Amino acid sequence: xxxxxxxxxxxxxxxxxxxxxxxxxxxxxxxxxxxxxxxxxxxxxxxxxxxxxxxxxxxxxxxxxxxxxxxxxxxxxxxxxxxxxxxxxxxxxxxxxxxxxxxxxxxxxxxxxxxxxxxxxxxxxxxxxxxxxxxxxxxxxxxxxxxxxxxxxxxxxxxxxxxxxxxxxxxxxxxxxxxxxxxxxxxxxxxxxxx
Numbered sequence: 001x002x003x004x005x006x007x008x009x010x011x012x013x014x015x016x017x018x019x020x021x022x023x024x025x026x027x028x029x030x031x032x033x034x035x036x037x038x039x040x041x042x043x044x045x046x047x048x049x050x051x052x053x054x055x056x057x058x059x060x061x062x063x064x065x066x067x068x069x070x071x072x073x074x075x076x077x078x079x080x081x082x083x084x085x086x087x088x089x090x091x092x093x094x095x096x097x098x099x100x101x102x103x104x105x106x107x108x109x110x111x112x113x114x115x116x117x118x119x120x121x122x123x124x125x126x127x128x129x130x131x132x133x134x135x136x137x138x139x140x141x142x143x144x145x146x147x148x149x150x151x152x153x154x155x156x157x158x159x160x161x162x163x164x165x166x167x168x169x170x171x172x173x174x175x176x177x178x179x180x181x182x183x184x185x186x187x188x189x190x191x192x193x194x195x
Contacts, residue, residue, distance in 0.1 A: 019088075019130060020084050020129030020132070021129050023161055027161045031146055032147065033162055033164075037150075037159055037164050040060075040148075041152070041157045041169065044058055044113075047069060048071035050115065051117060052117055052118055054072070055072055055091070055115070056070070056071045057069065057071075057113075059099050060112075061109075062109055067099055072094050075087065083130060084131070084132075084133035084137070087130050087134035088135075091114070092138040092141055101143045104143070111146075113147040113150065115157075116149070118151060118171070122151060122165065132160070149161070152169065152171050153170065153171050157169065157170070
């Protein structure tokens, strides 16, 4: 009897797979739950009107006031697979544009939350795992506390790792113009709240 041997995974694929978080890893990392998830989701949706493949990064003060937020299109991947590294770089560049880092603080005072509007079902996907890794790493590099990861699909919103969800708002097939902009949706929409 002969046994075939499977070729070992490439170093690149192993590295890429390590740059995503499974739901159990996300829960174990101790991400603080949102106090008012419905208000957070509705507020970010009203401010940015994300279409599918749009991410909204938001930073909140310790008293839950919005400090700053930015919406941006999901970056095009260099390979066919989603890589948390590239998502992290895109997210970090947006955070750097809207709010100064808190790296001099001993403990993070502000919390970053990521809302990702996408097509498909509300359950966890590898792309979600890559975004979770990206959010956690970007927060570390910017001196922020890692907050909730929220998906927005046609079924509504869902906070992964917490199990909380709602039917409205939900993603739409047509992008709407963000509040404060005329015409079509811009490539990136940034908002800095009063500090």
